[in-house]
Amino acid sequence: xxxxxxxxKFLPLAALGVTSAHVEFLGRDDPIPTSPPGYxxxxxxxxxxxxxxxxxxxxxxxQQCELDxxxxxxxxxxxxxxFDSSTSINxxxxxxxAAVELFERLGAAEVLIGEGPGHRRDSLAIAEQAGYxxxxxxxxxxxxxxxRDDVLPIVGFARRQEQFWFPAAALxxxxxxxxxxxxxxxxxxxxxxxxxxxxxxxxSVYGWPKNILHHIGIPQSIIELNRVFxxxxxxxxxxxxxxxxxxxxGTPAHSGVLVMGSDVVAVDATCCRIMGIDxxxxxxxxxxxxxxxxxxxxxEQRGELVRKVRTNYALIEQFRHLRxx
Amino acid sequence: MAEQMLLDRRxxxxxxxxxxxRVLGEDLPGYPExxxxxxxxxxxxxxxxxxxxxxxxxxWWEDPASRLARAWLTICLKSYGLLDPEAKPSDMPPSPDxxxxxxxxxxxxxxxxxxxxxxxxxS
Numbered sequence: 313x314x315x316x317x318x319x320x321k322f323l324p325l326a327a328l329g330v331t332s333a334h335v336e337f338l339g340r341d342d343p344i345p346t347s348p349p350g351y352x353x354x355x356x357x358x359x360x361x362x363x364x365x366x367x368x369x370x371x372x373x374x375q376q377c378e379l380d381x382x383x384x385x386x387x388x389x390x391x392x393x394x395f396d397s398s399t400s401i402n403x404x405x406x407x408x409x410a411a412v413e414l415f416e417r418l419g420a421a422e423v424l425i426g427e428g429p430g431h432r433r434d435s436l437a438i439a440e441q442a443g444y445x446x447x448x449x450x451x452x453x454x455x456x457x458x459x460r461d462d463v464l465p466i467v468g469f470a471r472r473q474e475q476f477w478f479p480a481a482a483l484x485x486x487x488x489x490x491x492x493x494x495x496x497x498x499x500x501x502x503x504x505x506x507x508x509x510x511x512x513x514x515x516s517v518y519g520w521p522k523n524i525l526h527h528i529g530i531p532q533s534i535i536e537l538n539r540v541f542x543x544x545x546x547x548x549x550x551x552x553x554x555x556x557x558x559x560x561x562g563t564p565a566h567s568g569v570l571v572m573g574s575d576v577v578a579v580d581a582t583c584c585r586i587m588g589i590d591x592x593x594x595x596x597x598x599x600x601x602x603x604x605x606x607x608x609x610x611x612e613q614r615g616e617l618v619r620k621v622r623t624n625y626a627l628i629e630q631f632r633h634l635r636x637x
Numbered sequence: 638m639a640e641q642m643l644l645d646r647r648x649x650x651x652x653x654x655x656x657x658x659r660v661l662g663e664d665l666p667g668y669p670e671x672x673x674x675x676x677x678x679x680x681x682x683x684x685x686x687x688x689x690x691x692x693x694x695x696x697w698w699e700d701p702a703s704r705l706a707r708a709w710l711t712i713c714l715k716s717y718g719l720l721d722p723e724a725k726p727s728d729m730p731p732s733p734d735x736x737x738x739x740x741x742x743x744x745x746x747x748x749x750x751x752x753x754x755x756x757x758x759x760s
Contacts, residue, residue: 440702
């Protein structure tokens with residue numbers, strides 16, 4: 313059977329007014345779902361290392377993306393799933409600090425930081441180890457532990473009959489900013505802006521490591537989360553990413569870029585191309601193409617060109633056939 | 638059977654994490670808080686089987702990663718009689734985090750940690 317994944321279809325989340333297309337998991341040769349009309353802009357900004365003026369670069373990126381957050385409640389969602397000082401698991405602390413300043417400068421009414429680590433119950437311990445508490449202005453005041461925040465129900469997540477619970481801070485935000493790390497992932501191929509939303513699922517309800525998402529299926533869950541949470545913006549930290557056996561045990565890979573945009577499919581597809589991965593064959597992107605633009609002909613690349621910043625990330629054996637030509 | 642399952646999922650560093658000791662051939666580390674909870678559930682197991690884990694828990698207690706970790710480890714190690722019952726979970730002011738505060742109160746001198754000692758509640 314020439315199928316990567318079991319075929320599954322999902323019903324629209326009509327109550328939330330989100331995209332009404334269903335999700336169908338594709339085989340290798342099936343046509344990709346139709347993307348929305350038009351095109352999306354994705355900005356690639358060079359940043360040689362974390363010591364450069366990241367706020368200035370993000371301001372330029374936000375302008376190129378025509379980002380408007382005046383008066384909005386913004387929730388920044390970095391990735392600090394775990395901490396290991398010997399590699400590059402987390403969104404770098406300087407990227408998070410710069411993002412706080414960016415959104416305050418842009419006139420956001422509130423800038424919170426939220427994460428629900430998938431493995432650890434002790435979110436603040438990771439935040440401490442990763443340097444967030446020390447180096448991100450007002451971190452303790454801004455931080456919401458999404459694993460233990462108050463929760464609210466939605467209906468229809470992944471065709472489930474029962475309600476599915478999400479943190480109030482995530483459901484009430486006007487804009488969720490996926491402050492993701494550019495990493496390979498040993499199951500999903502890559503973890504970027506879309507996969508980063510796994511941290512919105514509350515551990516206090518679903519436990520650790522949030523097995524419900526694994527039972528639903530990782531690609532399916534990525535798509536569902538991004539279908540529910542449509543008011544998103546992505547900033548991917550690819551200054552130093554992770555290659556090989558990511559998302560925890562890979563090795564650092566230097567790409568020297570930040571990737572920004574409102575279309576998370578287009579942002580993730582662009583990141584894949586930078587990493588030397590063919591996004592058309594990444595299951596969650598291929599099946600989730602109805603949410604945004606996957607094909608490069610529908611992505612207006614601003615800032616740097618992909619080919620000028622491409623850095624082939626090492627891939628584990630089962631994904632080596634996904635190397636972009 | 639439950640005890641054996643926990644023992645089977647112990648990490649190479651003698652602690653416990655969310656339940657995986659290896660992924661794709663790579664060893665994974667244990668975490669202090671889940672190690673404490675796992676040891677609480679293994680109070681019926683002989684000391685020899687837990688010696689390495691209890692030593693690891695003591696090392697983490699002496700150099701805690703966080704207040705949550707220290708609070709869980711205090712309750713755990715007091716239950717095993719490996720810590721002075723008067724030992725404080727923290728010298729810091731009460732935490733604004735109600736979960737941490739509750740666990741610290743449970744593990745404090747005179748706290749109700751002893752009710753979590755195996756068999757204690759039956760006596």
